[in-house]
Amino acid sequence: MRYAMAIDTKKCVGCADCVVACQTENNVPHGYSRDWIVENVAGTYPNLNMIFRSERCNQCNNAPCVRCCPTGASHIVEGGIVLVTHDDCIGCSACIEACPYDARYIHPDGYVDKCTFCIQRVDKGQNPACVDVCPTYSLHFGDLDDPNSAVSKALKGRSWYVLAPEAGTEPQLYYLT
Amino acid sequence: MKTRRQFIKITTVGAGAAALGLYSLKVSGLNLFESKKEEEPASDEEMTATPTYCEVCFWKCAGWTYVDKKGKIRKIIGNKEDPHSKGRLCPRGTGGIGMYYDNDRLKTPLIREMRKDGSQYFRKAGWSEALDKVAGKMKEVAGRYGPEAFGLFNHGTPGGHLEHLMRAYGSETNAEPAYAQCRGPRSAAYYATFGAFIGSPECTDIRDTRCMVLIGSHIGENMHNTQVQEMSAAIDHKATIITVDPRFSTAASKSTFWLPIKPATDIALILAWIHVLIYENIYNKEFVHKYTFGFDELKAHVKNMTPEWAYGITTIEPDLIRKTAREMAGFAPAVVIHPGRHVVWYGDDTQRERSLAILTALLGAWGKRGSLYLPEAVHLPRFPQPEYPKPKWGWKDLNERKFSLATMGITTEIMKASIPRYNYKHQIKAWLTGGTNLPLSMPDKKLFKEAAEAVEFIAVMDTMPMEVTGYADVVLPEATYLERYDFIRAAQNRIPNVALRMPAIKPRFDSKPAWWITKQIGERLGLHAYFNYDDYSEVIDWQLKQIGTSLEEMKTIGVKSFPRQSGPLYIGNGEDYEFNTNTGKVELYSTDFADAGFDPLPIYTPHPEPPQNFYRLIYGRAPMHTFSRTQNNHFLWDLMKENSVWVNPKVSSLWGLKDGQKVWLKNQDGITTSFPVKVRITERVRWDTVYMVHGFGHSDKKLTRAYGRGASDEEMITRVAEDPIMGGTGMRGNFITFIQENPEVKRKEDKA
Numbered sequence: 001m002r003y004a005m006a007i008d009t010k011k012c013v014g015c016a017d018c019v020v021a022c023q024t025e026n027n028v029p030h031g032y033s034r035d036w037i038v039e040n041v042a043g044t045y046p047n048l049n050m051i052f053r054s055e056r057c058n059q060c061n062n063a064p065c066v067r068c069c070p071t072g073a074s075h076i077v078e079g080g081i082v083l084v085t086h087d088d089c090i091g092c093s094a095c096i097e098a099c100p101y102d103a104r105y106i107h108p109d110g111y112v113d114k115c116t117f118c119i120q121r122v123d124k125g126q127n128p129a130c131v132d133v134c135p136t137y138s139l140h141f142g143d144l145d146d147p148n149s150a151v152s153k154a155l156k157g158r159s160w161y162v163l164a165p166e167a168g169t170e171p172q173l174y175y176l177t
Numbered sequence: 178m179k180t181r182r183q184f185i186k187i188t189t190v191g192a193g194a195a196a197l198g199l200y201s202l203k204v205s206g207l208n209l210f211e212s213k214k215e216e217e218p219a220s221d222e223e224m225t226a227t228p229t230y231c232e233v234c235f236w237k238c239a240g241w242t243y244v245d246k247k248g249k250i251r252k253i254i255g256n257k258e259d260p261h262s263k264g265r266l267c268p269r270g271t272g273g274i275g276m277y278y279d280n281d282r283l284k285t286p287l288i289r290e291m292r293k294d295g296s297q298y299f300r301k302a303g304w305s306e307a308l309d310k311v312a313g314k315m316k317e318v319a320g321r322y323g324p325e326a327f328g329l330f331n332h333g334t335p336g337g338h339l340e341h342l343m344r345a346y347g348s349e350t351n352a353e354p355a356y357a358q359c360r361g362p363r364s365a366a367y368y369a370t371f372g373a374f375i376g377s378p379e380c381t382d383i384r385d386t387r388c389m390v391l392i393g394s395h396i397g398e399n400m401h402n403t404q405v406q407e408m409s410a411a412i413d414h415k416a417t418i419i420t421v422d423p424r425f426s427t428a429a430s431k432s433t434f435w436l437p438i439k440p441a442t443d444i445a446l447i448l449a450w451i452h453v454l455i456y457e458n459i460y461n462k463e464f465v466h467k468y469t470f471g472f473d474e475l476k477a478h479v480k481n482m483t484p485e486w487a488y489g490i491t492t493i494e495p496d497l498i499r500k501t502a503r504e505m506a507g508f509a510p511a512v513v514i515h516p517g518r519h520v521v522w523y524g525d526d527t528q529r530e531r532s533l534a535i536l537t538a539l540l541g542a543w544g545k546r547g548s549l550y551l552p553e554a555v556h557l558p559r560f561p562q563p564e565y566p567k568p569k570w571g572w573k574d575l576n577e578r579k580f581s582l583a584t585m586g587i588t589t590e591i592m593k594a595s596i597p598r599y600n601y602k603h604q605i606k607a608w609l610t611g612g613t614n615l616p617l618s619m620p621d622k623k624l625f626k627e628a629a630e631a632v633e634f635i636a637v638m639d640t641m642p643m644e645v646t647g648y649a650d651v652v653l654p655e656a657t658y659l660e661r662y663d664f665i666r667a668a669q670n671r672i673p674n675v676a677l678r679m680p681a682i683k684p685r686f687d688s689k690p691a692w693w694i695t696k697q698i699g700e701r702l703g704l705h706a707y708f709n710y711d712d713y714s715e716v717i718d719w720q721l722k723q724i725g726t727s728l729e730e731m732k733t734i735g736v737k738s739f740p741r742q743s744g745p746l747y748i749g750n751g752e753d754y755e756f757n758t759n760t761g762k763v764e765l766y767s768t769d770f771a772d773a774g775f776d777p778l779p780i781y782t783p784h785p786e787p788p789q790n791f792y793r794l795i796y797g798r799a800p801m802h803t804f805s806r807t808q809n810n811h812f813l814w815d816l817m818k819e820n821s822v823w824v825n826p827k828v829s830s831l832w833g834l835k836d837g838q839k840v841w842l843k844n845q846d847g848i849t850t851s852f853p854v855k856v857r858i859t860e861r862v863r864w865d866t867v868y869m870v871h872g873f874g875h876s877d878k879k880l881t882r883a884y885g886r887g888a889s890d891e892e893m894i895t896r897v898a899e900d901p902i903m904g905g906t907g908m909r910g911n912f913i914t915f916i917q918e919n920p921e922v923k924r925k926e927d928k929a
Contacts, residue, residue, distance in 0.1 A: 011409045013397030013427045015800035016816045017268040023812065024252035024271060026218050030811050041425075045825060045860045046437040050430035120218050133255070135265045135402060136409040 002144040003079040003117055004172040005131070006154040007054055012138040014039055014052030018130035022056075025118060025129035029108050034115040035130060051177075054130065054139065057082060057103040057115035058163065058171030065095035065104065073112070079143070080172060081119055086111040100167040117141070144172075219245045227681035228256065228735030230666045232333060232658035233269040233276065233810075234803040235355070236378060236402050237666050238262035239736045240270060242659055242681035250274050250659065250682060258736045260403070260670045261378060267400035268801045272812030276640065276657045277685060281809055281881050283642055283654035284686035299652065304689065304697070310651050311609075312701035314634045315346060318607050324348045325568045328591050328605040328632075332613040334663045334678075335638060335655055338691035339611045342699055345562075345707035349571035350594075350605060352586030354618045357904050362520050365582050365903040366530030369767045371543060372757030374584075375516045376552055376669045383407035386547040387508035388417040390501075392443055392533065393522070394515045397427035399798045401518070417508065419501050421446060423795065424823070424868050425861040434501050440793050440866055440909065441523050441784040442491040446498065447532040448781060449487035452479040453502035454539045461509050464541025468754065471766025471777075475535065478778045490781065509540040511547025524898025524907035527582075528779040531767065535779070538763045544748035552669035553743045558723045560716045562707045570603050577602065580904040581773050587904035588619060589897075592628035607634040611655070611691065614643040617805035617872065620894035620908050638694060641809060642879035654688040656680075661690030662713040665720055671746055674738040675724070677717070677731040692716075775902055784898070784910060787865060791845060791912035792828065796871045796890040805872040808883035819887035821857035822913075823868040829858045832915055841916040844893045849920050851876055854888035856915075867913060 014037045022034050035056035042049045063082050066074045073088035074095050084095075084104075089111035096104045096112065107113040118128035122141075126132070127150075131139040142149025151174075160174040226241040231253075239259035243252045253273050257264035266273075286307030287299040302310075318327045324347035331339050332353045340351060356364070364374050383389060384407040396404050408431070411418065418432040421443065429435040438446060454460040455476050465472055484495035505512050514537040520526050542548035572586035575594040580587060594601040595608070608629075619625050629635060629648045637649035646652050659681050666676040684690070692713040699708040710716050718728035726737050748754050755761045759768045771777040787793050801807075801816040808814060822842065824834060834840065839853035852874050862868045874889030898907030 010431070011412050013405065013431075013800065015268050015397070015400055015405075017266070017271055017800075019816060020268045020271040020801075020812050021252075024274065027251070031815060033815070041859065041861060043860065045425070045863065046435070048425045048430070048435075048860055050425065050427075050861070052427075118218075120220070133265055133271055135267055135400065135405045136397075137406070138409070 001079045002172070003059065003081055003122065003142070004144045004151050004174065005117070005128075006140040006151045006160065006174045006176055008136075008138040008140070008154070008176045009051040009053055010176065011136045012052040012054055013136055015135065017133050017135055018054045018139065021129040021133035022115070022118075025121075026116070028113075032105055032107070032113070034103075034113065053175060055101065055103075055163070056130075056173070058101050058169065058173045059115075059117060060172065061170035062168060064098040064100070064167070064169060068094045068098045070094065077119070079122075081117050081122075082114075083116055083119065084112050084114065086113075100164045100169060101171070219243075219251050224251060225681075227679060228677045228732065229253070229658060229681060230259075230261075230676045230678050231266065231270040231273055233273050233807060234400070235333060236261055237668060237676070238266055238270055238402050239666070239676040240266050241735065244681050248682065250277055253659075256676070256735045258734065258738070259676060260672060260674060260738070261668070261676075262402055263406060265402070265406065267402050267405070268816065269400065269803055269807060269813060270402075272801075272810060273659065275810035275812040275814075277659045277682070279641065279809055279811070281642060281879055282640055282686060283646070283652060283688065286654060286687070287646075287649070287652035289650045304687070307651050307653060308694070308697045308701060311636045311653070312698050314607060314636075315698070315702060318634075319347065322604070322606050323569060325350050325570050326604060326606040328352075328595065328608050330354075330588060330591070330608060330610040330613050330615060332611070334658070335612040335691040337664055338695045339609055339638065341707070342695040342704075343609065344565040345699060345704045346702060347566045347568050349568050350575075350586070350591065352572055352588040352591045354588050354613055354615070356583075356585040357587040357589060357906055358521055358618060358620070358908075359519050360517075361583065361585065361587075361903050361905045362526035362530045362900055363516050363518070364584050365527045367516060367534050368584065369582070369758070369769045370531060370534035370538065370764050375549070378403055378668060378670065379516065379518070380549050380552040380669065381407075381513050381515060382547050382550045383513055384410050385511065386411055386416050386513045387414075387511040388419070388505055389513040389515060390505065391418070391420045391422070391428050391432075391515050392447070392517060393422055394517045395422065395426040395428050395797055397431070398800055399518070400800045417504050419504065423863045423866050424797075426797075434497070434504070436493050436497065436501070437863065439490070439492045440795060440863070442781070444525065444529045444532055444779060445482070445487045445490040445781040446493060447529070447536055448479055448482040448779065449484045449491075449498050450502045450505070451475070451532070451536055451539060452482045453484060453499050454506055454536075455479060457499075457503070457506075459503065459506035460539040461541030464510065464543075465539060467751070468756070468763050469538055470758075470760040470762035470764050470768075474766045475778060482781075490783075505540055508547075510542045510545035512540050512542040513548055514540070514542055521900070521905040522907050522909040523784050524900050524905070524910070525782050526900050526905050526907060527902040528776065531770075532779040535765050538765060543763070544754070546747050550671055550746045551743065551748070552671070553673045553741050554669040555667040555673040555675050555724060555739055557665060557667050557675070557720050560710070560719055562709065575601050575603050580902070582769065582775075583903040588615075589621070589624065589906055590904060592624050595628040596631045605632065607632055609636050609638075610645055611638040614639075614645045614805050616644040616648075617875070617889060617891050620891060620897045620906050622892065623895070638691060640688065641806075642877050643805070644875065644877050647877060653694050654686065655694065656684035656688040656690045660684040660688070662692060662717060663690070665717055672738045673741060674736055675721070675726075675731070676736045677728070679714070679732065770902070773902075787912040788845065791914050792867045793865060793909065794842075794844070794869065794890065794893055794911050794913045795866055795909055796869050799870045802870070802872055805875065808873060808875055808886065809880045811882065814882045817870075818882075819855065820870040820873040821855040821887070823857050823859050823862040825862050825864040826858050826860065827864045828867075829856065832917075834858065834915065834917075838917075841920050842888060842893055842913040843916050844895060845912045846895045848892065848895050849916060850874065850888040850892055852885050852888050853919070
């Protein structure tokens with residue numbers, strides 16, 4: 001089993017609904033967020049291109065945050081989701097430095113926090129909150145090993161890229177173009 | 178990113194001592210107590226879900242409010258059975274909780290008082306005193322001038338309750354900015370052409386379209402939920418999207434064709450499209466011959482309006498005009514010519530909307546799959562009450578000579594009728610307002626201020642201390658939509674449906690639902706017969722039972738759909754169909770307009786150009802905010818704290834502006850913004866134009882998050898181009914320049 005997300009940049013309008021849905025679902029403190037929007041504009045007027053990307057933890061196969069964690073708080077669970085055990089985290093920030101995606105932050109309670117793919121929902125067979133709220137149906141989640149999962153279907157026949165492939169992290173967020 | 182030091186800073190000023198203790202222990206690594214439970218995501222099964230429909234914007238998406246066992250609202254999730262949201266709210270709906278938890282909310286009724294030195298302040302008051310005061314003034318106005326002289330400015334569901342009160346009292350002197358500052362020209366134009374309104378939610382069949390044309394409509398930046406969702410489906414189907422906008426909008430970036438038009442020239446482009454359809458003989462002949470009136474007049478009218486003619490005006494190349502017109506014709510009738518929503522731009526807006534309606538008709542893109550469908554709404558019988566009294570005069574009669582084709586009240590006319598020097602036939606003496614923040618939603622602030630000073634009395638109902646509350650004599654704090662029963666939503670759609678809004682939680686502070694406030698005032702005026710219930714749930718239950726459901730059932734489902742009664746969603750092939758116009762046909766040539774002395778066929782009129790060193794100000798929406806209503810909501814504030822002024826790099830280098838630099842804007846009339854605004858240097862806007870997101874630059878200090886953040890576009894809109902047909906206020910004929918030094922400091926220095 002390998003959980004992953006495909007994100008359709010052709011459809012995303014950058015509304016940040018994914019950000020708010022994550023904040024309310026996961027009770028993220030005010031002023032913090034586990035996911036965010038990037039707007040990329042290229043060209044000069046009137047020959048322009050623009051895409052929006054909903055970004056978050058890439059749930060890497062080869063996760064530098066896990067390797068550098070001195071207490072073992074950062075770890076990988078079944079399905080490849082990278083988690084932080086809050087009670088074991090000492091807030092040293094090594095993982096924040098190591099993450100090429102800037103996906104982690106220090107929670108005001110002193111531990112490192114980040115996207116969990118809403119594991120509490122996934123465990124019940126639901127989608128992450130951001131996927132279920134997206135008004136443009138740009139986010140697709142599921143098990144890459146299952147050819148019938150939403151993510152496998154979304155990737156089929158589409159071109160995609162991942163962020164910072166040069167970092168060798170084997171990220172599991174696929175941006176559809 | 179916040180640090181641990183900030184954490185300590187935050188907790189030491191906090192109030193919950195017990196909780197602080199736990200957090201501190203947690204930080205120091207001593208986990209003596211189980212302290213994290215509260216932060217963990219609550220499982221849906223452990224929460225109570227209550228049906229609601231959203232009031233963060235006018236789309237009114239239905240959803241479920243989830244409250245946990247401790248009585249905290251945790252999330253709001255779309256109702257899957259709701260055709261507006263299809264189970265997916267937009268960021269504002271998802272963040273609607275922020276309205277409830279906003280500590281800046283109006284907490285108690287307030288009454289304006291004057292000190293001995295003449296300065297004024299608000300005194301906290303109890304409900305009975307505040308209600309007595311409003312009812313007393315209403316009695317006084319009715320006695321001295323007649324109830325008609327009490328005007329109403331309203332919007333949304335709270336405004337509807339006020340409207341009920343005012344009609345029971347005997348006044349139909351009402352208006353909402355949603356007409357003359359928004360979609361009025363569309364109503365007038367489509368009514369004249371098709372004998373029908375587009376309505377809300379718009380009857381656009383985007384889901385099944387093959388080609389969609391957007392003229393300045395920025396779906397994706399306006400989060401008109403269903404349309405955003407359906408545009409996504411249209412992208413999946415590889416529908417052609419043609420976007421006309423001087424700005425590279427989000428929709429433009431998703432489009433097959435983007436036409437970067439010179440602002441204020443849209444009518445020329447649309448007329449050229451019409452020319453191509455007719456003179457290349459690619460219009461929908463079946464539809465035109467069977468259903469329309471005035472084709473020959475139209476054909477003669479657009480004879481010389483070639484793409485080459487339009488090129489000189491719009492800067493859009495003739496080939497591109499032809500190509501896009503052929504694209505539409507190729508997909509007709511499955512084409513959505515989007516009628517837009519906020520369409521008050523240049524004063525000839527009804528005529529621009531008419532040209533869109535004519536284009537729609539030439540493609541036969543009305544009542545056909547993939548174009549504009551025939552909507553239907555559930556008819557809800559009115560809760561038993563006497564007929565409303567018939568007022569001697571209303572909004573229609575303020576100034577009989579003007580705006581004969583307006584279908585709703587005109588805000589600016591109500592304001593002018595409030596000012597004696599305009600010498601209107603009827604004079605307005607007092608105002609009630611609800612759900613609308615007039616100073617930030619109306620152009621021409623001077624007019625608003627003069628009118629607000631001229632009237633004897635203003636009562637404002639709102640949830641937040643918006644700018645308009647500062648003008649009130651009595652402030653009535655309203656409960657948010659999450660805390661109240663409200664009208665049943667029975668908006669038009671493909672399938673008729675109703676949605677329930679009920680309280681998920683008790684009103685915070687001393688706020689009250691609009692139905693309660695209006696009932697209390699009504700009772701004081703002896704209008705009990707119009708408010709013959711103790712709780713609004715009785716009204717809802719009665720109405721629901723008339724249509725075959727009940728409050729009990731609706732509490733469990735939230736949304737219920739009913740079979741259509743008006744016939745199919747689309748007009749059948751070759752079906753005889755009568756349109757509700759003078760001729761019974763779709764009027765390409767408008768007999769109504771001809772009778773009223775307006776151009777029966779739209780013409781292009783050149784509009785003023787920016788003077789040297791000035792740029793045309795255009796404005797629009799951001800997906801996370803609604804008008805000036807949401808800037809203080811902590812979720813939405815977090816996403817976008819301030820607006821910026823978009824400047825093309827060519828312009829910024831000319832002025833030496835840096836990205837992120839704060840500037841003040843000054844308009845053609847010498848008005849400067851109250852607050853500075855950050856420059857955003859971007860290729861996404863033309864060099865003759867600047868762009869701002871509307872709704873920022875709040876000036877009420879009680880809005881602790883929103884105050885002074887960004888600048889108000891409305892402040893720069895002092896020149897209004899009035900639409901002679903329906904009274905719309907065209908607002909895109911204002912030009913701004915940049916001031917890089919703080920004008921306040923400079924003024925002081927000059928004085929010194």
